[in-house]
Amino acid sequence: MKVTIRWRIFFAIALLFISVGCTSKPEPASALKPTGFGATLVESSGGKQLGATGMVLADPLVVQVNDEQGTAVAGALVEFTGPSGVIFDPASGLTDSSGQLSTAVALGGIAGRYQLSAHTATKSHKPAELKIQELALEYQQQVGFQLDNKYCARCHNPESTPERVSNYDNLEVKPHLFTEGDTLNKMTDAELIAIISHGGPALNKSALMPPYGYTLSKTEIEALISYIRLVSDPPYQAPGTVYARK
């Protein structure tokens, strides 16, 4: 009898310790106290970037907190969240005098689209959210992206940079942008290989698309297709059995 009572006391103490241990687990409470509250969050720069899996994006993600009138709010607390594997540095912070907060984003280890979000508390304590999309590329897609930059983007991308002026607007037959999923997703890998290797006429399309089969290697063309499939919007679904996801 005596033994059982002692055990009970022991258990009670143990339980107490366990429960205390669980509840007092330090919450990662941010030490930052917001001094301003905005109404909306807008993206300043850094969205829609292409980066390598697991690596920091070239440009930081910058968001801005505005109030109802659209003027920037300083000292508002912004927190960034994303799928597992995404690292923000810093993950939260207060906006500066121009109402902006900048964070370095490292994407996760899996290639594909990453939906990131930024949150801020508003005056009415209703959180405002901003969704930002970034793309992570695997090695092969990274190679494809570089090739796209060098060879394809001058015609297939209407945007110009100082180093690469786009010729898209000058072409009589408009090339498909690589993001045009509605068109490109209907083409098989074999068709894409044919049109890249042998030019537009291979698929009865414009001769303005020259053949690259004597310039690019087979591996390079595969890399290019892997990249095209990744940036496609709506996303590309590979043909064949769709397996149950676990």
Add this chain to the structure above:
Amino acid sequence: MKNAWQRMWRTCFGDPVRAFGVVSLLLLMLLLIAPAKNHFSEWRRYQKQYLALTANRGDAVTLQRHLHEHDGIQQIWLPQIGVVDRCTTCHVGLKEASLADVTIQPFRRHPVIPHTLDQYGCVMCHRGQGPATTVEEAHRSTLAWEQPILPARYVQSSCGQCHRVPLTGTPQLNLGRKMLARYGCVHCHTIKLPDGSSIKPTDDPPSLEHLADKTTREWIYAWLKNPQGYAVTATMPNFKLSDPDARDISAFLIASSTPIPGDTAPVGGSEKMPDPVAGASLYGESFCASCHAVQNAAGNIVGGDVGPELTRVGNKVKPEWLQVWLRNPRVYDPGTAMPHYRFSDPQVLLLTAFLGNKADSDLLTDVHLDAATPEQIAHGKLLVTEYGCASCHEINGIKKPDNFAPDLTRIGSKPLTQIIFLPGMAHAIPDYIAGKIRQPRSFGAALKMPQFSLAPAQIDALTTALLAFTDRAHDLPMALTVPARPASDYLPAGKAGQLMADLACFSCHAINGHGGDMAPDLTWEGSSVQRPWLQAFLKNPGTLRPALIRRMPKFNLSDDDAKELTDYIMTVYQTPTFDRDAMPLSGYPPAQVEQGRQLFYSKYACQSCHIVDTKADKGYIGPTLTQVGSRLNAAWIYHWLKDPQTMRPGTIEPNRNMNDEDDRAVTAFLMAQKGSSKQEAKK
């Protein structure tokens, strides 16, 4: 209590037979530990989980057969490179392409890379402890194994262990390597490459020998305090100097400066400075922005990064110095990348006024320095020596120190015991390197390494490049490495060579492997172009590629100089593969020209990138071909069309695999495009 023990002892070991039985039983139980440990091991659990994961998939039979063919502990053993990997014991699906949708580890397939697992194993790229068979031991550092798994963000460093040439798929590593040379890291730190050479800096920190003629002590003070406050793109790091230290260093630099040797006479007729705005068009015509950037009102940096940013250059340089510099930069700095433009005196004045106006009135308002005392100058000299300023800059009276900072030749394998980590920092090399680049002085206030202003992506790139300098990279068999192209120090000789150095041709053009990449490679220019065109172009460069922002500037060459250069280029820079005069420059049959036109516009659709008819064609990618028949040699066009990449490696014109007849016809058509020089000048 004592009785109970005695009773138990008697029950077990009362007589010899009983004792033997009990001892045997105990031994048996002990023997069972090993198989039990094996049975309940981590890797068996993972292999079972894999079977469960794949059971519902369409190709379950194939996937599971692959596992059963290789169940148990797996090992990749590559004695030549010292790799013993058992990673594939748990990472069972690495080679299964159909597992592309699996996101949980350790069952993801490996992304497609140019190497196979059996060739190089896993730890070559990912590091960590290959022979380990538990998650903890394989991935983290243990007492017996310092090197944990390399975080994915630095994985490109592993490519750099063998590949010494830039790869298409490793932009981060390429950037890091470029930055090691461009940001001057290797002025202070020695980095020897496995082939015995050292990384050479590609920045060109200015000599400070004649500094007092160029700028004021106030500007030096402000610059030393915060270089990025003057120009956001400045690569000079912040040494976090105290006010008195900056005061004393500026005092010493001014005191040690000597006058510029050579012709520094002021430009005549400078009583009245021209209107600052008037120089803008000359600044544009001279394509200064190809090399120099300016920050515009929106805060964007516009222009090249070969020369320094000019946003506030009026705060920095004295107008007298600017005139000397613009007239001939080589008077002040014989090795500068800036060409000698041969501006006329009124042009020099125009540009001086224009650049002098690029100033920020607030920059130096707070700087008030009293006349320097000899003690301050002496203290400044001491500081200049201590901070190793002469590692980068030439300074009168200070010798360039050797090995000023630690050698980084094997930094990627530095033993952890030699490193002092910051509190809270993970005990791993990548964290140490990145931390050191991010905030060098946080490792100790007395450290001399200055604060660089780098973006997070740049810090990662530098860390990646440094992590590639491992023991393994140095000890690899040469047969397994992809060596860097040997650096070329080619410089042309003679009078033409002097002229080319004076015009700094190599700042933009490469010849025989030496030079910049802003403008076309000129190694075979003599085979490519016709003499009259080249001579006229050097005198007055026209536009070949209308869409380009960076273009060849006009150097105001004399007829003699243009002829000298033309002669040299036409004679020396010829390809050994064909004779440039093998085909006639004109006189092709009209039928062949017409056939060429057809091919040009229909079969090969060259107009998507080139312009022959300025009214109809809109191809702004390649050079305009309206007068290509007066510019290029027929034999060059013929060989170029056959295979552009062999004529100029890296050109983006695709190889069209033309047959000989088509090639000759298109060549004939292009040679018929003689244009008129007037039309060219207008564009």
